[in-house]
Amino acid sequence: xxxxxxxxxxxxxxxxxxxxxxxxxxxxxxxxxxxxxxxxxxxxxxxxxxxxxxxxxxxxxxxxxxxxxxxxxxxxxxxxxxxxxxxxxxxxxxxxxxxxxxxxxxxxxxxxxxxxxxxxxxxxxxxxxxxxxxxxxxxxxxxxxxxxxxxxxxxxxxxxxxxxxxxxxxxxxxxxxxxxxxxxxxxxxxxxxxxxxxxxxxxxxxxxxxxxxxxxxxxxxxxxxxxxxxxxxxxxxxxxxxxxxxxxxxxxxxxxxxxxxxxxxxxxxxxxxxxxxxxxxxxxxxxxxxxxxxxxxxxxxxxxxxxxxxxxxxxxxxxxxxxxxxxxxxxxxxxxxxxxxxxxxxxxxxxxxxxxxxxxxxxxxxxxxxxxxxxxxxxxxxxxxxxxxxxxxx
Ligand code: ADP
Ligand code: MG
Numbered sequence: 001x002x003x004x005x006x007x008x009x010x011x012x013x014x015x016x017x018x019x020x021x022x023x024x025x026x027x028x029x030x031x032x033x034x035x036x037x038x039x040x041x042x043x044x045x046x047x048x049x050x051x052x053x054x055x056x057x058x059x060x061x062x063x064x065x066x067x068x069x070x071x072x073x074x075x076x077x078x079x080x081x082x083x084x085x086x087x088x089x090x091x092x093x094x095x096x097x098x099x100x101x102x103x104x105x106x107x108x109x110x111x112x113x114x115x116x117x118x119x120x121x122x123x124x125x126x127x128x129x130x131x132x133x134x135x136x137x138x139x140x141x142x143x144x145x146x147x148x149x150x151x152x153x154x155x156x157x158x159x160x161x162x163x164x165x166x167x168x169x170x171x172x173x174x175x176x177x178x179x180x181x182x183x184x185x186x187x188x189x190x191x192x193x194x195x196x197x198x199x200x201x202x203x204x205x206x207x208x209x210x211x212x213x214x215x216x217x218x219x220x221x222x223x224x225x226x227x228x229x230x231x232x233x234x235x236x237x238x239x240x241x242x243x244x245x246x247x248x249x250x251x252x253x254x255x256x257x258x259x260x261x262x263x264x265x266x267x268x269x270x271x272x273x274x275x276x277x278x279x280x281x282x283x284x285x286x287x288x289x290x291x292x293x294x295x296x297x298x299x300x301x302x303x304x305x306x307x308x309x310x311x312x313x314x315x316x317x318x319x320x321x322x323x324x325x326x327x328x329x330x331x332x333x334x335x336x337x338x339x340x341x342x343x344x345x346x347x348x349x350x351x352x353x354x355x356x357x358x359x360x361x362x363x364x365x366x367x368x369x370x371x372x373x374x375x376x377x378x379x380x381x382x383x384x385x386x387x388x389x390x391x392x393x394x
Contacts, residue, residue, distance in 0.1 A: 001023055001024055001029050002023060002024075003016050003021070003023070003024055003028075003057075006024060006028070006029065006032045006033055006036075007032065007033055007036045007061070008032070008036075008057055008058075008061055009061060009064070011064075011099035011100050012057060012060055012061060012064075012096060012097070012099070012100070014099055015095065015096050015097070015098050015099050016053075016057075016096065018098075019095060019096075019384070020384050021053075021384065021386070022386050023386060024050075024053075025049055025050035025053075025363070025385060025386075026045070026049065026208055026363075027043060027045040027049050027050055027051055027054050027206065027208050028050050028053055028054045028057070030043075030206045030208070031043050031051075031054040031055070031058075031206055032054060032057055032058055034204045034206070035054070035055060035058035035059075035180075035182060036058045036061060036062070038062075038180055039180070039202075039203070039204050040180060040181045040182070040200045040201055040202060040203040040204065041181075041182045041183065041200070041203055041204050041205075041206065042183045042185075042188070042196050042200055042203045042204070042205045042206070043182070043183070043184050043185070043205075043206045043207075043208075044184075044185050044186065044187060044188040044192075044206070044207045044208065045186070045206075045207075045208040046186055046208070046364050047186050047364060047365060047367060048359065048364035048365025048366070048367075048385075049208065049363065049364045049385075050385060051154070051184045052088075052089055052092045052154070053092065053096060054184065055078070055152045055154070055182050055184060056078075056089070056092055056093050056096050056097075056126075057096060059076045059093075059126060059150050059152070060093070060096060060097045060100060060102060060126075062076075062149065062150065063075050063076060063102055063125050063126070063149070064100050064101075064102065066149070070123050070147065071121060071122065071123050072120055072121060072123060072141075072142065072143055072144050073123045073143075073144055073146070073147040074120075074123070074124050074125070074126075074127040074143060074144075074145070074147065074148060075124075075125050075126070075147055075148065075149050075150070076125065076126045076127070076148070076149060076150040076151075076152070077127050077129065077134075077145070077148050077150070077151050077152070077171075077175075078093075078126065078127070078128040078129070078152040078154055079129055079130070079131055079134065079151070079152065079153050079154065079159070079168065079171060080128060080129070080130060080154045080155060080159075081130065081131075081154075081155050081158045081159045081162050081164065082108075082130065082158075083108035083109065083110060083111075083130060085154070085155065086106040086107070086108040086128045086129060086130055087106050087108070089106070089128045089154065090104050090105065090106035090126075090128040093126045093128065097126075102125040102126065103122075103123075103124050103125045103126070104124060104125060104126040104127070104128065105119045105120070105124045105126075105127055105128070106127075106128045106129070107119075107120075107127065107128075107129045107130070107133050107134060107137065108129065108130040108133050109130055109132050109133040109136075113133070113136070113137065113142075116133070116137065116142075117137060117140070117142040120137065120142050120143045121142075127143070131159070131164045131167035131168055131171065132164075132167060134167075134171060135167055135170055135171065138171075138174065145174050145175050145176065146176055147176075148175050148176060148179050149179060149180065150179060150180045150181075150182065151171075151172070151175055151179050151180070151181050151182070151199070152182045152183075152184065153168065153181075153182070153183045153184065153195070153199065154184050155184065155185065155186070156183050156184065156185040156192050156195060156196075157185045157186055157187045157188075157189055157191070157192050158186075160189075160191045160192060160195060165195065168195065168199075169198065172198065172199050181199050181200040181201070181203070182200075183195070183196055183199060183200050183203070188207060217340055217341065218331055218332075218334050218340075218341045218342065218343055219340070219341070219342040219343070220331060220342070220343045220344075220345075220366050220367065221342070221343075221344055221345075221366060221367045221368070221369050222344065222345040222346070222347050222355075222366045222367070222368055222369070223344070223345070223346055223347065223368070223369055223370070223371055223374065224347050224348070224368060224370075224375075224376050224379065224380040225346055225347070225348055225371075225374050225376050226348055226349075226374075226376045226377055226378055227348040227349075227350060229374055229376075230318060230346050230348065231259055231262040231263070232266075232374075233346060233371060233374045234248070234259075234263070234316065234318065234346065235262075235263060235266040235268055236371065236373070236374070237316075237344070237371070238263075238268055238296065239266075239268070243295070243296075243314060244292075244295065244313060245289075245292070245295050245296070245312070245313050245314060246295070246296050246297075246313075246314045246315070246316050247289075247297050247299060247304070247312055247314070247315045247316070247333070248270070248296060248297065248298045248299065248315075248316040248318050249299060249300075249301055249304060249315065249316065249317050249318060249319065249321065249330060250298055250299070250300060250318045250319050251300065251301070251319040252300065253272075253274040253275065253276045253300055255300075255318075255319070256272040256273070256274050256298045256299065256300055257272050257274075259272075259298050259318065260272045260298050263296065263298075268296065269294075269295070269296070270294075270295075270296035270297065270298050271285050271288075271289075271294050271296070271297055271298065272298050272299075273285050273286075273297050273298065273299040273300070273304065274299065274300040274302075275300070275302060285297065298318070301321055301326060301330075312333050312334050312341065313334065313340070313341055313342070314334060314341065314342050314343075314344070315330055315331060315333055315334050315341075315342075315343050315344075316343075316344050316345075316346070317330065317343070317344070317345040317346065318346055319346075319351075320345055320347060320351045320354045320355060320358065321354075321358075322354055322357075323357070324354075324357045324358045324360070324361035324362075325361065327358045327361070327362075328361065328362070330343065331343035345366065347380055348376065348378070348380065349376070349378040349379070349380050351380070352380055352381060352383075355380065355383055356383040356384065359383045359385065360383070360385050360386055363385065364385070365382070365383060365385075
């Protein structure tokens with residue numbers, strides 16, 4: 001499948017090429033043609049599967065064929081739950097539409113509204129907004145809705161969890177009757193379905209099941225952190241969350257020994273498990289880890305291959321594994337027999353390529369969580385999916 005076969009024209013496909021998007025993701029393949037037909041749509045797919053482009057691309061295609069906006073008018077409205085998302089989605093609109101003559105803007109609360117009002121005066125083709133600020137500015141007549149052609153409710157589940165239902169209903173009630181409604185969500189809960197009933201009529205429904213590589217009873221997340229802060233972060237996580245148990249994967253024997261001593265300095269008792277220790281000791285360590293006598297085992301990937309522990313509650317990738325399949329294998333150790341498990345990765349900037357490969361293998365991004373005091377000085381960029389390494393590492 002290619003983007004042009006989905007019905008997108010060359011200024012858009014060229015922008016995607018320049019961004020390194022080689023082919024559409026599953027949700028994009030299914031949603032874009034439906035949206036291009038002008039139909040209402042309800043689409044659910046996991047976080048990180050490319051939902052943004054699924055609605056932005058058809059919107060750009062549609063608006064590119066119409067007329068430009070008038071003063072204080074907008075032609076497409078994307079409602080999102082948070083300020084961060086508003087900024088992020090608007091920047092995607094700008095990226096995907098960089099060869100088009102369309103305008104976009106983001107409005108959200110928590111900042112001075114004057115520049116946002118100023119921005120709306122000229123009219124905007126694609127407006128990305130959080131509900132509260134949008135209603136505020138609408139009330140002040142800084143923006144009018146009568147020319148809106150498309151409404152997107154992005155991250156609908158999250159907006160409902162955040163209590164935006166009334167605001168959303170107010171917005172919907174003020175839009176023209178014939179707008180095309182697109183609803184995107186990570187999940188299709190009953191709450192989302194109820195909302196869909198009011199907003200979306202005769203909608204085409206697309207629901208994409210989570211990739212088999214990511215079992216649903218395993219919670220996967222990552223924390224971006226500077227390399228030299230990893231051991232402090234791990235100690236913090238262990239103490240703060242009072243982890244009962246963790247199998248911690250690390251790349252080298254030497255690294256394992258060093259980490260154990262770093263943890264020890266912070267009063268955390270861990271054991272190193274690697275090929276440099278005798279078979280008898282390793283067997284004893286495993287037995288003790290299984291019985292709970294040892295809570296934290298720092299293991300090299302190679303040595304840990306044979307470890308078979310049922311219902312391991314947690315694995316930590318202190319170093320990201322290579323190749324990507326190894327990641328899937330590691331997380332598969334947790335959450336066995338339907339028990340809940342979590343897989344946490346500590347990711348520094350130098351792990352970026354590896355992260356891209358893993359997320360491409362999974363077919364979605366891994367949720368990122370921030371830990372106060374450990375926000376990296378060297379941020380880790382957001383991966384693109386379908387990443388193909390230029391030179392495979394050994
Ligand atoms: P979602 O909204 O489903 O959580 P996003 O739209 O934010 O996901 O996309 C996740 C990541 O995947 C972004 O970094 C985006 O640039 C990238 N991405 C989206 N579509 C493609 C594609 N077709 N090829 C490569 N990368 C893509
Ligand atoms: Mg999204």
